[in-house]
Amino acid sequence: MYSGGVSIYKNIITLLIQFSLINVFFFIGLALQDVTNLPIPGSIIGLIVLFIALQTGIVKLHWIEKAGKWLLAELLLFFIPAAVGIIQYPDLAGWSGFQLLLIIFISTTLVMWVTGIVADQLAKRRKEETD
Amino acid sequence: MIYLVITILTYIISKKLYQKWEHPLLTPLFVSPTLLIMMLLVMDIPFEQYEQGTNVISYFLGPATVAFAIPIYKHYALIKKFLLEIITSITAGSTFAVLSSFFLGYLIHLSGTFMTSILPRSITTPIAIEVSETIGGVPALTAAFVVCTGIVGSIVGPYVIRFSSIQSSIARGLSFGMAAHGAGTSKAFEFGDQEGTFSSLAMIIAAGITLLWGNTWIPSFQHLFM
Incomplete structure (x- = not known):
């Protein structure tokens, strides 16, 4: 204790x-x-x-x-x-908030896809070189 | 003092909730602010008063950012080995994050303040706030967009992985950290240790690159198009 x-x-x-x-x-x-x-x-x-x-x-x-x-x-x-x-932006609770959410949704999906594809191609190339 | 205690208590409770159910919508970063905002609205407390009472908490963002030196130091060998993959994909991702937010915002005629504040949304909050201030955005709005990005990214992330041809764990980790910073990183750790590590690296490098963008081409870009 x-x-x-x-x-x-x-x-x-x-x-x-x-x-x-x-x-x-x-x-x-x-x-x-x-x-x-x-x-x-x-x-x-x-x-x-x-x-x-x-x-x-x-x-x-x-x-x-x-x-x-x-x-x-x-x-x-x-x-x-x-x-x-x-809380200082009550506008966000309405239509513009929905639009912003839509932008974030589309953009985030694309960013993830682009980043993953670029990295995956480079990783594959490295693997082929070492094989 | 009372706001400080309430904020910490709300955080602890929402963290417990998340640990119990692990649903992305239950992230403390979504639940705690929602509860606190409801409290401020119901009790009619001005935000300035709350902000003053909790600025000690915000101070911790500084030392926390400094502490990111620790994972970078620990994984330095890994960073050096995969430098090409990391730098290339994160440069592409960071540029794409800013440009796609801009063009989508342009399509719906987003107003200037919202537009500027949404540009740095894909990076971790303390740095996003810095970039936002540099390019003339509103830090509180940027913080909100960053939080949304984290939540959205950790929900759609697993589907993007499933429906795309992204196979290597390096690429999976990098895409989580790039697209959804901290929230994405905790999701990436659910896929595996390597995914999680690369996700945290992506999060740090993305913050650095976006910071660089905020001080180089973004201001000229704004000047031309906004």
Whole structure:
């Protein structure tokens, strides 16, 4: 019972430390964006910097893996406030909403098909070359 | 604070619902906002108030985007090996996603705000919002279109696979991630581990390429046609 409590604390502290480290990279990304004025969001610059840090071994995977896994597993939660924002567009409940849904339906089906066909052709060619 | 707690509780409940029945329409990304919108409407709460109370949650999108470095790092060998397939098909898919949304919107005389906001709909929400802002769209609308895309993609995806000649698991994974980002990726994992991995790679690369498009040809394209 007691040791269970300790390991929960340990887990929470590990998560918090790892989360802080990921945030450091987020802030580095924001700062770099601010300084360079690149047309890339700070979060993406942070992603690139973290990737380089992992590749070069400056940051070890196990330093951030738990918090990273948690962030990606609960990703949907972080979108919810943005999604609730459609309340500002009551038009979407009517005819125009239906039309937009139709566009999304047709376009998504086509995008999936095009992407799959292109990738499949290339994959087949590679297979023939190696056979 | 109260909105924060309610949002998290709604999310946890809808996640449990989805785990129990696994129907695509039960995705927390559809159920939670619907419940919360009904709550705001019934209790007559202005959105600004809700937004202020939940901006801590939205903040997490930043570090979550940074965390995508982890799967890229882990699958780097796989990316390098299949770089040609990935880059070619995702470049085609990203271009097609923007152009087909535009031309279909053009056919029904979609208004400017809706049109601009629908263009980046095929990529993961945090980046779609960034692209939307860059090209003059409305982030909340783009978020809604992205969510719809994810739901639609994970419903029609298995049928597209069944009725097309897409056979390799690489191509199947890439098409799920390209067409339906995160929701598609979780569907792709139901087909297999390789499908899921390539789907998450496609989702990340598609975000990068669309971001590039948003800063290069999309603005000139808008200038010409909109």
